[in-house]
Structure formats: C-alpha cells, structure tokens
Amino acid sequence: MQTPSNGDYAMVLDGVSKRYFINPNRPWQLRDLITSPRAVARQIFPREPFWAVRDVSLSVRRGEVVGIIGSNGSGKSTLLRMMVGLSPPTKGRVDVHGRYAALLELGAGFHAQATGRENAYLNALFMGLPKPEAKRLLPEIIEFSGLGAFADQPMRTYSSGMYVRLAFSVAIHVQPEILVIDEVLAVGDAAFQQKCFEHFAYLKERLTTIVMVTHSMPSLIDYADRVVLMEGGQVARDGNPQEVVQEYMLGRFEVSPLAKKHFQRSLIDRGYITEEEAASPPPR
Amino acid sequence: MAAAATRPFSISEAARSTSSAWDLLLAVTIRDIRVRYQGTFFSFIWWIARPVALGLVLYFALGRVLRLDIPNYSVFLISALFPWFWFSGGIQQTAGTFVSNSGLIKKVQFPRAILPLSAVFFNTVQFVLTIPILITFVLVSGIEPSVNWALGVPILFALQLLLLIGLGMFLASLSVFFKDLGPMLDVIMLLMFYMSAVIYPLERVPDSYRPILALNPIAPLIDAWRNLFLYGQLPDGDLWPAVALTGVALALGIAVFRRLEGHFADAL
Numbered sequence: 001m002q003t004p005s006n007g008d009y010a011m012v013l014d015g016v017s018k019r020y021f022i023n024p025n026r027p028w029q030l031r032d033l034i035t036s037p038r039a040v041a042r043q044i045f046p047r048e049p050f051w052a053v054r055d056v057s058l059s060v061r062r063g064e065v066v067g068i069i070g071s072n073g074s075g076k077s078t079l080l081r082m083m084v085g086l087s088p089p090t091k092g093r094v095d096v097h098g099r100y101a102a103l104l105e106l107g108a109g110f111h112a113q114a115t116g117r118e119n120a121y122l123n124a125l126f127m128g129l130p131k132p133e134a135k136r137l138l139p140e141i142i143e144f145s146g147l148g149a150f151a152d153q154p155m156r157t158y159s160s161g162m163y164v165r166l167a168f169s170v171a172i173h174v175q176p177e178i179l180v181i182d183e184v185l186a187v188g189d190a191a192f193q194q195k196c197f198e199h200f201a202y203l204k205e206r207l208t209t210i211v212m213v214t215h216s217m218p219s220l221i222d223y224a225d226r227v228v229l230m231e232g233g234q235v236a237r238d239g240n241p242q243e244v245v246q247e248y249m250l251g252r253f254e255v256s257p258l259a260k261k262h263f264q265r266s267l268i269d270r271g272y273i274t275e276e277e278a279a280s281p282p283p284r
Numbered sequence: 285m286a287a288a289a290t291r292p293f294s295i296s297e298a299a300r301s302t303s304s305a306w307d308l309l310l311a312v313t314i315r316d317i318r319v320r321y322q323g324t325f326f327s328f329i330w331w332i333a334r335p336v337a338l339g340l341v342l343y344f345a346l347g348r349v350l351r352l353d354i355p356n357y358s359v360f361l362i363s364a365l366f367p368w369f370w371f372s373g374g375i376q377q378t379a380g381t382f383v384s385n386s387g388l389i390k391k392v393q394f395p396r397a398i399l400p401l402s403a404v405f406f407n408t409v410q411f412v413l414t415i416p417i418l419i420t421f422v423l424v425s426g427i428e429p430s431v432n433w434a435l436g437v438p439i440l441f442a443l444q445l446l447l448l449i450g451l452g453m454f455l456a457s458l459s460v461f462f463k464d465l466g467p468m469l470d471v472i473m474l475l476m477f478y479m480s481a482v483i484y485p486l487e488r489v490p491d492s493y494r495p496i497l498a499l500n501p502i503a504p505l506i507d508a509w510r511n512l513f514l515y516g517q518l519p520d521g522d523l524w525p526a527v528a529l530t531g532v533a534l535a536l537g538i539a540v541f542r543r544l545e546g547h548f549a550d551a552l
Binding site: 086088105 | 393
C-alpha cells in the first residue's frame with residue numbers, strides 16, 4: 001500500500017497532550033485566610049497538574065472507522081474533545097480536514113418546553129447544518145426518529161427513549177464528512193440500535209470518517225477498521241479491531257470473569273472465534 | 285505560552301459561515317420567546333407588572349408620602365423604569381448564559397457568542413413590546429406627543445442595545461471563571477438602581493457626587509429616555525459619557541470574550 005499523502009487524512013493529531021489543574025478540594029474556612037493564606041491560595045488557584053492525555057499522535061484516513069476503547073479515566077473523552085476543538089490541547093496540534101460533527105452528548109441543548117420538532121431543528125443548526133438544509137431534512141429526521149404524533153408535543157412529555165431517538169436522528173442527518181461519537185450507542189431499544197448500525201454502514205459507504213468511543217465491544221469488531229486502546233492518557237495499542245479488543249477484554253484483570261465469558265460467547269456467535277479458541281488462552 | 289504562537293486547532297474548510305451563525309442566533313431567540321409566552325398569556329402581563337408595580341409603590345412612597353416636588357412624578361418614574369428593567373433584566377440574564385448552558389458548551393462546538401446575544405435580544409424584544417404601553421401611559425397622563433420621539437427612540441434604543449451587548453459579553457465571559465460574579469451582580473444592580481437617576485432627576489445630584497455618577501453608563505441613558513418622553517427633548521451633550529462608556533464596554537466585552545472563549549468548555 002502506498003504511503004498516503006496529507007490529503008488522504010481526515011484528521012491528524014500530532015503529539016497532543018492535555019493538562020488539567022486539579023483541585024485537592026480540602027474545604028477551608030474564613031479564618032484560614034489569616035492563619036494559612038498560602039494553603040487557601042492553593043485551593044483557589046490549584047496548581048497540581050494532571051495530564052489527562054499525554055503525547056498522542058494519531059492519523060485517521062478519510063473514510064476510516066476508528067474505535068477508541070479504554071477504562072474510565074484513560075483519556076478517551078478528553079481526546080475526543082480536543083479532536084472537535086472543544087478544548088485546546090496544551091501541547092501538540094490537531095488538524096481536521098472536512099466538515100465534522102461531534103456527537104458527545106445526545107440532545108445537548110434540548111429545551112423541555114419546546115416541541116420535538118422545534119428542538120430537532122435547533123439542534124441541527126447547533127450542530128452546524130445550514131438553515132435551508134435543516135428545513136429540508138426536518139421531515140426526514142422526524143420520520144427516522146419514529147416519534148409520530150409526539151413530534152409536536154413538548155419534550156417534557158417524552159420518555160427517555162423517545163428523547164434519545166430524536167437526538168440520534170438529528171445527529172446522523174447532519175451528514176458530516178467526519179463524525180465523532182462518544183458512547184451514545186448504548187441507547188434506544190434494540191430495533192432502534194439496529195437501525196443506527198445500518199445507518200453507520202451507509203455512512204461508511206459514503207466514505208464518512210467515523211471516530212467513536214464505545215464500550216459495546218462486539219459491535220466494534222463488526223464495524224471498525226481499526227481500534228485504539230487508551231491507557232493512562234496514552235495510546236497503548238493501535239491496530240486490528242479483533243486483536244485490540246480481545247487483548248483489552250481478555251487480558252485485563254479489571255474485566256470481570258463473567259464479562260469475559262459473555263464477550264467470548266458473542267465472538268463465537270458472530271463466528272470470529274471457535275469454541276476451541278475460546279477455551280485456549282487469548283492470542284498475544 | 286510558546287504553544288499559543290501556533291494555533292493548536294485548525295479546520296481546513298470553514299465549518300460555518302457568518303450567515304449560519306446569524307440563523308442560529310435568530311432561531312434560539314425565537315425559541316426562547318415562544319417557550320416563554322406559549323400557553324401562558326399572562327406571562328407578558330407579569331413581565332409588565334414588575335416595573336408598573338415598582339412604579340406605583342415608589343409613586344406612593346416618594347410622591348404622595350414624602351411629597352417630592354417633581355411634576356408628573358408617575359410618568360417620571362414609569363418612563364425611567366421601563367428602560368431600567370430592560371437594562372437590569374438583560375444584564376442579569378446575559379451574565380449567566382454561559383454558565384447555565386454549560387452542557388451545550390461542553391459538548392457542542394458552535395459560535396459561543398450566540399448565547400449572550402440571544403439573551404440580550406430576548407430582553408430587547410420584551411422591551412420593544414412595552415414601548416406602546418409606555419407611550420399610552422404618557423399620553424393618558426396628558427403629555428403631548430412629540431415629533432422628537434421618532435428620532436430619539438431609535439438613538440437611545442441603539443445605544444442601550446450596544447451597551448447591553450458589550451457589558452453582557454464581558455460579564456458572561458468572566459462569570460465562567462469567576463463564580464462569585466452572579467451573586468455580586470445582584471448587589472451591584474441593586475446599588476445601580478438607586479445610582480441611576482430612576483427615582484430622582486440627574487440635575488439634582490449634588491456636584492460632589494457627580495464623578496461617581498459619571499462612571500455609570502446607564503444614568504445618562506435613563507435620564508435621556510425620560511427627557512424624551514416627558515419633555516420631548518432630544519438627547520443632548522449629557523449623553524456623551526454614556527456613548528463613550530458604551531464604546532469602552534463593547535470593545536472590552538468583545539476582547540475579553542475572544543480571549544476566553546476557547547477555554548469555556550474546560551472551565552465549566
């Protein structure tokens with residue numbers, strides 16, 4: 001395979017790091033201002049650095065579907081936030097080539113008193129869809145969400161499932177060239193999830209670049225071209241989805257034996273491994 | 285600070301045009317107005333009721349009980365209270381917009397200025413809706429309508445709108461990092477109400493206190509609104525301090541917002 005030129009990349013991260021200052025959060029009283037002003041100053045202006053992401057370099061090709069996995073606090077979400085420009089990296093550079101949409105939270109900015117239709121329209125504008133496009137796509141968005149007559153009811157009357165379906169429907173209709181998703185797949189009923197994965201397959205055909213953080217490991221093996229494993233803010237593994245996911249799921253002590261068993265079962269059901277392979281130690 | 289020299293984030297194709305940001309701003313403002321007035325016919329009445337009720341109480345206490353010798357004191361109060369409520373309501377709502385929309389700011393990339401601007405617009409629309417009521421009140425009190433209104437209202441309206449935008453952007457940006465600003469602002473607005481010539485004429489302020497009032501951009505504006513409606517006077521030279529302070533507020537608001545907006549998502 002040829003070395004791709006710069007134009008073949010949708011996203012290039014070069015030595016990206018993010019430092020936060022954490023507050024040890026010891027409560028202080030007014031009299032401490034006099035007795036120990038420096039301790040109070042440290043509380044108000046915390047100077048304890050914490051590197052949430054350390055020196056991550058990552059290139060995502062146009063049309064590639066990349067999964068990011070890792071335990072809680074490994075820096076996945078911070079990485080995504082830097083990818084979409086929500087949070088400037090402390091060090092390094094992020095280059096994004098193309099219109100992107102970030103799906104970090106479903107229905108961010110939904111107003112409980114406004115109707116589903118109003119919220120969907122506004123949400124689409126917030127996500128960067130131009131007004132004429134949003135107007136044109138609105139019927140499709142409502143149709144896909146399957147809300148029916150509820151579309152014109154205020155959103156406070158919605159069940160959480162309906163809420164999520166509408167939000168997701170908006171998100172996938174924004175039609176970005178790059179879609180960045182943070183753990184939103186584990187929502188909606190089974191039928192709706194299936195619909196979403198079908199839509200991902202369609203987006204993939206249209207060469208949409210997708211970067212997603214998820215914990216639904218078996219689906220990741222089905223849909224991702226590549227999986228990145230994050231550990232302590234750094235990239236621990238980057239490669240073939242089945243290998244990386246298997247290493248993470250089967251080679252870690254923090255994954256419970258029951259979860260490991262379920263995971264292996266789903267791999268067998270999907271035909272990725274045989275019963276015998278599951279019984280033997282995982283490949284390294 | 286060496287990293288600040290190169291832009292750490294770049295998008296090769298401009299993700300958004302100015303016109304789409306404008307569309308979003310209008311859509312948010314319209315949504316807020318609709319939500320506010322939907323199904324509750326009385327909410328507009330309640331909104332009018334605040335300045336009117338305060339006007340009545342002040343008229344009773346100062347005009348009837350203490351017997352201030354100011355002619356037409358009820359109109360004197362009302363013509364100042366309506367613009368004052370536009371100002372104070374606008375400032376207080378706008379200052380909290382980034383903090384109250386933290387969920388949106390942390391998760392969605394969009395032009396941040398939309399939030400304070402839509403809060404300013406929302407309050408401005410409410411004020412515009414009250415202008416006919418103010419004029420009715422003035423006319424019923426037996427004051428002759430003046431041709432100067434047609435010129436004076438747009439001038440004062442534009443000036444106060446720009447002042448609100450400047451101060452609003454400044455306060456909204458700062459309150460992301462300075463959490464005490466919200467409660468502090470409640471106190472400041474209370475003080476400003478009495479320092480803004482709402483209940484007394486500006487020219488009666490003793491000379492020794494003049495420098496303090498000169499720093500208050502809203503005092504000359506309130507006085508100009510009143511002179512316009514009560515005496516049909518167009519804004520004169522007394523308004524220049526307000527014009528200058530509005531310019532400062534606007535420049536400061538935009539500069540502070542530009543400097544800080546990139547860090548909102550991390551700080552909230």
